[in-house]
Amino acid sequence: MSVLVVDTAFGSWVGVVGCDAVRETDSRTHVESLARDVRRALREAGIGPRGIDRIIVGLGPAPYTGLRVGIVTAKALGFAIGAPLVGIDDLTPQARLTLALRGGDPAFASLPRRDRLPAALPSGARHLTLAVNDARRRQLYAALLEDDGTPVPLPYEDGIRPDGDRADRRSASMDIDHPDVLVRRVNAAVAGSSEPCIVDVAGRGAVRYDAVWDGLAAPGLVSDAVLLDAGARGLDLFASVAERRDPHGARPVEPLYLRRPDVSVPPPLKQVLGSGPATRAARP
Numbered sequence: 519m520s521v522l523v524v525d526t527a528f529g530s531w532v533g534v535v536g537c538d539a540v541r542e543t544d545s546r547t548h549v550e551s552l553a554r555d556v557r558r559a560l561r562e563a564g565i566g567p568r569g570i571d572r573i574i575v576g577l578g579p580a581p582y583t584g585l586r587v588g589i590v591t592a593k594a595l596g597f598a599i600g601a602p603l604v605g606i607d608d609l610t611p612q613a614r615l616t617l618a619l620r621g622g623d624p625a626f627a628s629l630p631r632r633d634r635l636p637a638a639l640p641s642g643a644r645h646l647t648l649a650v651n652d653a654r655r656r657q658l659y660a661a662l663l664e665d666d667g668t669p670v671p672l673p674y675e676d677g678i679r680p681d682g683d684r685a686d687r688r689s690a691s692m693d694i695d696h697p698d699v700l701v702r703r704v705n706a707a708v709a710g711s712s713e714p715c716i717v718d719v720a721g722r723g724a725v726r727y728d729a730v731w732d733g734l735a736a737p738g739l740v741s742d743a744v745l746l747d748a749g750a751r752g753l754d755l756f757a758s759v760a761e762r763r764d765p766h767g768a769r770p771v772e773p774l775y776l777r778r779p780d781v782s783v784p785p786p787l788k789q790v791l792g793s794g795p796a797t798r799a800a801r802p
Contacts (some may be wrong), residue, residue, distance in 0.1 A: 520569050521757050522559070522601075523746075523783040524552075525576030527608040528722050529616065532556050532572075532745045535757045536612035537748050543575030552591050570601045574760045576608045578774040579692065580651055581658040585773045593771065605771040608744070609692060609721070612649035613663040614755050616718040616738075620645065625751035629743040632728065635716065646670060648704055652723035653694050658775055660700050661692040662707055662717075667759060672703045692800060694776040697727040697737035703733045720744075769798045 520537040532555040533539030534678075542556040560566060575592035578585045596603045618626045619641040645665055650658040667695075671689035695703065708715040718738040719731050725742040745752045745759075 519571045520565050521572045521574060522554070522570045522595075523574045523576075523753055523757055524555070524588050524592045525746060525756075526552070526584045527576045527580035527716070528744050528746070530555065530584075530588065531576075531753075532559045533753045534559055534570075534693050535751075536750065536752055537563045537753075541746075541748060542700065552587060556591070556595065567595065567599050570595075570599060571614040572604060573601050574606060575771060576602045577605045577772065578608055578651075580608065580774075581654065582773075583776060585775075589771065589773055589797065593784065604760050604770050604779060606756075607661075607774055609649035609661040610663065610667045610669075611745045611756050611759040612720045613647040613665055613667045613679065614759055615647070615741070615743065615748075615752075616647045616720050617665050618755070619720075619741060620655045620718070620747075623751075625679060625748050626743075629741060629747055630725070631739050631741040631743070632725070633739050634731070642713050643736075644711060644713045646708065646717050648700070648717055648719045648734075650700075650719060650721035650722075650723055652726070655775065657694050657696055657726070657792065658700060658721075658723050659692070659694050663705055668763075670707055672700075674705045675699065685715050692737065692774070692776065697730040698733065701730060701733040705733075708735060714748055739759065746755050761798065 523533050525531045530542035531539045540559050543553050573592050575589055613737045647663045650660045653659045662672055669691035673689045716736045716738040719759050720741045724740050731737050731740055745756050
């Protein structure tokens, strides 16, 4: 089976499982380069568009424009050739990345990492991954995950969402927040654990806030890498995580933004004394 992976949450990645991915690091060139990169990936895999059996597409969370281009491209290609689409959020695969880094997988040996692991690990320690992606505005998209990708709820501070709304729930499995607040939320999430927890941090933006992670109750390794950085091996693992995502619930193939839009409904026009109610309707 030939599986095409398209992901534009961390730049641009296009590849057929079993081959290396075509990478674009500048997200501003997605519109111009994505179709070309798909053709190149298929050519290097020795297949044509009709040879694609399935398309896996990353859903973010990520900034709006770059993410949307990748998803629309995957949808259009899938519609044209009749290939089914599988959507996967880009945070869940990061648990597989930290597992490989801790296990010394040689395919990941060149990826950047900083270790904060204690010299002697506590017996029976539970490893968790704080998967992140740079959300800009000094915020990170984040999810706290078990090694198998199962989400660990992040409690809100005082039940208040980062956007100021009171939360209907007391926690979220995936969210956007400031790094220092994320540290407090992670510490609250693991406070009641019956075994010692070590928290690894992985994803774009992790190293940018490197000093902040010292506030974690038990910090582990920190890496700015993503799973797709590991070449053909990373592409294969990314696809396998997407294929196994069903036990945690299939996702609709729609972008994950997690941030409210900046636009809002404007207030009504100011009423001038004696002119009657203000409206926006044009007079004939």
